[in-house]
Amino acid sequence: MDKVREHIASLFKLSEGQASIFLSEFTRKEFKKNDIFMESGKICNKIGLIERGLMKCVFNKNGDEIIFEFAFENNFISDYYSFLTNTPSAKEIRCIEDTTVYVITRESLERLGRDHPFIESMSGQMNQMLFLKMHDRLKSSLLDSAVERYIKLISERSDLVQRIPQYLIASYLNIKPETVSRIRKKYII
Amino acid sequence: MDKVREHIASLFKLSEGQASIFLSEFTRKEFKKNDIFMESGKICNKIGLIERGLMKCVFNKNGDEIIFEFAFENNFISDYYSFLTNTPSAKEIRCIEDTTVYVITRESLERLGRDHPFIESMSGQMNQMLFLKMHDRLKSSLLDSAVERYIKLISERSDLVQRIPQYLIASYLNIKPETVSRIRKKYII
DNA sequence: CACCTTTATTGATCAAGGTCAACGAATTAC
DNA sequence: GTAATTCGTTGACCTTGATCAATAAAGGTG
CATH class of the missing domain: 2.60.120.10 (Jelly Rolls)
Incomplete structure (x- = not known):
């Protein structure tokens, strides 16, 4: 403890x-x-x-x-x-x-x-x-697209991204796993 | 005062x-x-x-x-x-x-x-x-569609709706004035 | 190792809501 | 009262991201 x-x-x-x-x-x-x-x-x-x-x-x-x-x-x-x-x-x-x-x-x-x-x-x-x-998340949900939310998350919460399967990350960002996969293909790797 | x-x-x-x-x-x-x-x-x-x-x-x-x-x-x-x-x-x-x-x-x-x-x-x-x-609003933005957000707003905040032009209500709900107009046409009046 | 389940990728199609443009009604300004 | 803004409505079309289905890759389990 x-x-x-x-x-x-x-x-x-x-x-x-x-x-x-x-x-x-x-x-x-x-x-x-x-x-x-x-x-x-x-x-x-x-x-x-x-x-x-x-x-x-x-x-x-x-x-x-x-x-x-x-x-x-x-x-x-x-x-x-x-x-x-x-x-x-x-x-x-x-x-x-x-x-x-x-x-x-x-x-x-x-x-x-x-x-x-x-x-x-x-x-x-x-x-x-x-x-x-809550304010930060509401702001992000008001102002950011799915792509922006994902990019922000992987840069700010790499701890999470490493540890958590992609479909749960998707759910947290309120987007679908397929969309995350497409974002990754387009912007990363 | x-x-x-x-x-x-x-x-x-x-x-x-x-x-x-x-x-x-x-x-x-x-x-x-x-x-x-x-x-x-x-x-x-x-x-x-x-x-x-x-x-x-x-x-x-x-x-x-x-x-x-x-x-x-x-x-x-x-x-x-x-x-x-x-x-x-x-x-x-x-x-x-x-x-x-x-x-x-x-x-x-x-x-x-x-x-x-x-x-x-x-x-x-x-x-x-x-x-x-903030929690309420985040929850609504995670779970509710544009239609649901609008319907909730007019039932819960009729004070606001009466006093504020429609395009500002739209902006508050993070939807476009045209969309509010279409929602109203479809569900109200 | 082979099997089974879970997760990720990809393509095809769809739906919600956005964009753009035109028009009309309502306010405000002169 | 007429002109000029502002605001709301409507139509046509577009974009983002969802849905559905098939497949591939990865992880667990016997």
């Missing part, structure tokens, strides 16, 4: 002690490839923090999946929208690889927040990071 | 006193239709709160504008992305109607934040509201 703690401490500018307090309420869980971490339709009452492995968070659009996000080592994974609004999740979270994840429940987090003011500030920072991230 | 104060107090669950403190640092400004509130390319160092009127916040995509958002009575108006990240704004904010707006600068807000802890919590709430809003 040390690497995760270090990462969290630096991300939220926490002391070692604070990071330890925060992580003390997490429980380690193991998932196999294709296991479901969170079912669609339920209110999301937990937040995961991935030690090892890879998950995807997907919408279902009349039968086929549209990837909302990926999460791997040191990333949080949750439907934070459902978590905040207390509404049933429109997303499913599933493992793409065998994954080890530390999990905290809503209750534990709230209890922690009552005892430790720094948790409140973490949640503020989290909201801000998520706003910025 | 009373209506605005009331609105802010209820939105952030502030006491009358807190709302007054918050608003004390705002300066009233008047703009005419077509006046620019914030130029593209500059770091956004202010937040407006509209008392009367209507503004649009737009991206420029090779010459033509794509509307990021509208703001009117009781709404905040800013490029909060630029504000938070301290990076030059990719958006321009311009008045669609004559507009009266209360404006606070970054420095004033920071000063206020140092003296009054409740301001910190307001900013946390603001980040959360913006995350949720």
Whole structure:
């Protein structure tokens, strides 16, 4: 858990002690490839923090999946929208690889927040990071073509591209695998 | 300013006193239709709160504008992305109607934040509201067709639709005015 | 190693929405 | 009231990316 703690401490500018307090309420869980971490339709009452492995968070659009996000080592994974609004999740979270994840429940987090003011500030920072991230993606979806989105992704997220099959990358970019293949043929290699 | 104060107090669950403190640092400004509130390319160092009127916040995509958002009575108006990240704004904010707006600068807000802890919590709430809003729009842009986006908008934001010319609605939905016209012909009237 | 499943590529065709141009209605300006 | 913009509608055509189908390549599994 040390690497995760270090990462969290630096991300939220926490002391070692604070990071330890925060992580003390997490429980380690193991998932196999294709296991479901969170079912669609339920209110999301937990937040995961991935030690090892890879998950995807997907919408279902009349039968086929549209990837909302990926999460791997040191990333949080949750439907934070459902978590905040207390509404049933429109997303499913599933493992793409065998994954080890530390999990905290809503209750534990709230209890922690009552005892430790720094948790409140973490949640503020989290909201801000998520706003910025959503903004970036919305902007890209408003302004960029499929080609531009793909080119940006492979230059900015080569970590993802290396690790994730092309048809999942396509889904994340909201384009079809065939189109990705054609873009690659035309612009790369 | 009373209506605005009331609105802010209820939105952030502030006491009358807190709302007054918050608003004390705002300066009233008047703009005419077509006046620019914030130029593209500059770091956004202010937040407006509209008392009367209507503004649009737009991206420029090779010459033509794509509307990021509208703001009117009781709404905040800013490029909060630029504000938070301290990076030059990719958006321009311009008045669609004559507009009266209360404006606070970054420095004033920071000063206020140092003296009054409740301001910190307001900013946390603001980040959360913006995350949720961005999330909704991203989701819609991932899952919905032009027709679905338009139908949703007219049912959910009839206030906007009544007040804003069709070509601006089109731009907000990231579709062309001709397409809106065709959607209306096919599904409405 | 041979088989089976999953993933990627390619071609042919299709659909959604964009582009361009013309026209008409509505506003605004003089 | 007439001219001049601005805005909305319509038609013809075009582009992007989706769909469908076939095939090839890669990875797993017995």
